[in-house]
Amino acid sequence: MHKIAVVVDSTAVIDKELFESNDNLYLLPLQLTIDDKSFKDGIDITPSEFCSKLNDCTNLPTTSQPSIGDVVNLFEEIIDNYDYIIYITISSKLSGTFQTGMIVKNQISNDKIFVFDSLFTSTIQKQMVLKSLDLIKSRNSIEDILKELENIRSTSKIYLVVDDLSHLHRTGRISLSSSSFGKLLNIKPILCFEEGEILLKSKVRTMNKVYTNLIELINNDHLTANSKIIIAHANGYDFALKLKEKLLEIYPENTILIEELSPVISVHTGVRSFGLSWIQ
Template identity: 30%
Template structure:
């Protein structure tokens, strides 16, 4: 049976210990502050990024890996495991060209290896798909086939619910997602937008609530609506520069659900460029 090797990109925001435990290959995106370019997660950590972000008057930009970056990653894997199959899992194609770069790379590797690479569009972002990558890597470590891994991961995707709360509208405005007037008014009114990602991988607004605690309470209400009858859950929580907020959120969540497993993820530089510090993202699925 062919070994399945899991590849992803740095926007998956997978905790380092899980990357190492399951030998996941990560191809980094780039973050650019003016003339300074950094490989996400390699040249700049999440904490270093947010420190520079709040100090900078100019919003950084991001860029996807090139097809050549993926070719290098795939060829390195095939050199180590000549008979393996690769499952390359990436940020929503609606948000980035990363998935397309990975697809193009499969046309550039040796012809006899092209059919050995499967590129999978997560239709999600951050640990919202990082959890799929970890799930796939666990199954691979158990010796499951590529087809079994993809089928199981797609089933998990159908059950997982996610919402994220942006603390400030400033970065959405700087990135051109909303107008300046809306950002200023929202800030004055202490509006906390609740967002999600639809089944096609597109971000959409869910609600707007005044005050952070009311907003997290609203997220939990929506989780209850989405998972009727579910009492036991697994949860993953992603944060930018405010990890303390996770404790309060999990306390609220545990009053409604029995939490069987919790995973903590740092939202990295690329996603953080667009959502800013103070963001909290919650991903839950039935235990």
């Protein structure tokens, strides 16, 4: 049986307990800067702490990917202990994290390191990690694990609802035209991931219509009782809970999880944002 390590960046919001129970799981945190003070995402600051600090900070926070040095140091530290390393990253269309991973892979080992572009972030990225760990415990091959990650990537959806599009525009994650109409018309935009990019899916004017639209989108995918459904939020638990209640009306047999968005993701989406994701 091959020894396989899983490395993930902090946007997946992996629970501390999961790291403690899996000694082959490693974290590469992104960086967050608030009023000239730096934090390691998910280590020095929690999602709830970030939302509190956001209300008090003088300047809007900024984010940065793991440095090449940090990635090199981790891979060099663990490379001799494993036959393979799988590094599951936030979408390459949203961050340079994947590209940095590829640079380091080429420097250290093309044969032992696999850098996997999730084309998503947050909840779907976390589900990829969980599935990888399960397959490793079941003694699956590296080829089977990568194939399953590709399957998750191709059958997953994420939809985001943000209160203010200006954050996504400021950080370059959405176009100026999309950002402008949201502010001017006071609408509730629903965004989606398409091939790793965040695009406008629809625009509605009330929160009730947001819920209706999201329910319609997930209903159209005809999920089974085994499908994964996850809601994530940035200080928007009330929105997430109401959405969960509505989802349970049509998917009563499914376990529907509510999780928090990482501070780094919340910088871009803003507080009071929430998202719905699923894997068919």
